[in-house]
Amino acid sequence: MYLPTLLSFKNKKVAIFGCGNVGKRRAKKLLNAGAEVHIYSKDFDERLLNYGNVKFFKIDLSKVGEEELKNIIKNYDFIVTAVNEEINKKISEIAIKLNKFVNSSTEELNFIIPACVVKEDIIFSIYTGGKSPILAREIRKMVEKYIDKGEIEFIGAFRKFLKDKVKDSKKRREILEKLFTNERFQEELLRLIEKWEDDNNTEG
Incomplete structure (x- = not known):
């Protein structure tokens, strides 16, 4: 493991x-x-x-x-x-x-x-246990579309601002979670995984 x-x-x-x-x-x-x-x-x-x-x-x-x-x-x-x-x-x-x-x-x-995305201070890696390098590649490409340099810098600056202005860590977390909510990203990732599972079942 x-x-x-x-x-x-x-x-x-x-x-x-x-x-x-x-x-x-x-x-x-x-x-x-x-x-x-x-x-x-x-x-x-x-x-x-x-x-x-x-x-x-x-x-x-x-x-x-x-x-x-x-x-x-x-x-x-x-x-x-x-x-x-x-x-x-x-x-x-x-x-x-x-x-x-x-x-x-x-x-x-x-x-x-593993396959990975490196943009600024964000590193995202994907590993499928050797079962599907193509799935890992497609997830990597999809993630790359959603990582924008300007957004990273903005989020970093916003987080620093929150740490200075909002002393309650729980409250800061709630605000950041709202900022990161992206239903379209979640739906596309789920659709990609479901397609891979369907293709595997068809091949079997």
Whole structure:
């Protein structure tokens, strides 16, 4: 069972094994979060160098033994595997034994990088347990439509104003809840989930 949480990746060392589409997506997210990223792969996308704190190590992971992998993995805080099922499993098992945080397509994983929306100080993430990445994507897109930079700044300023003017925390909460009420958003989210459930029942 997982507990949703927010973690600072600033100055954290991350090893990503593989530089295909999944590896590149993970690298971009982690680099944007401030991590120090090292990529181990036969191939490399030079555009990732534009993100700054990234290094590339050319290596054929199909020919690397367990001891060499241990010597690599032990130097990192987080491990991401994005090669193929066989190599991902091999790397993940070693990393788990070394008490590392592991993100992988295999069952040997203990941290997840979900679909998310980041706008100003709002971070919204969605995870479907791998059952429906499409649903997660559609919810993310829908949420993005409802998050407006101007509204965020206004709500932040309004909350500060309330804290200065309304000393009763219960009363402040009641006022803010009225501000956040958006029936259209709730109806659209419910409609999307119901459609996904209907599609699943039809496929079954």
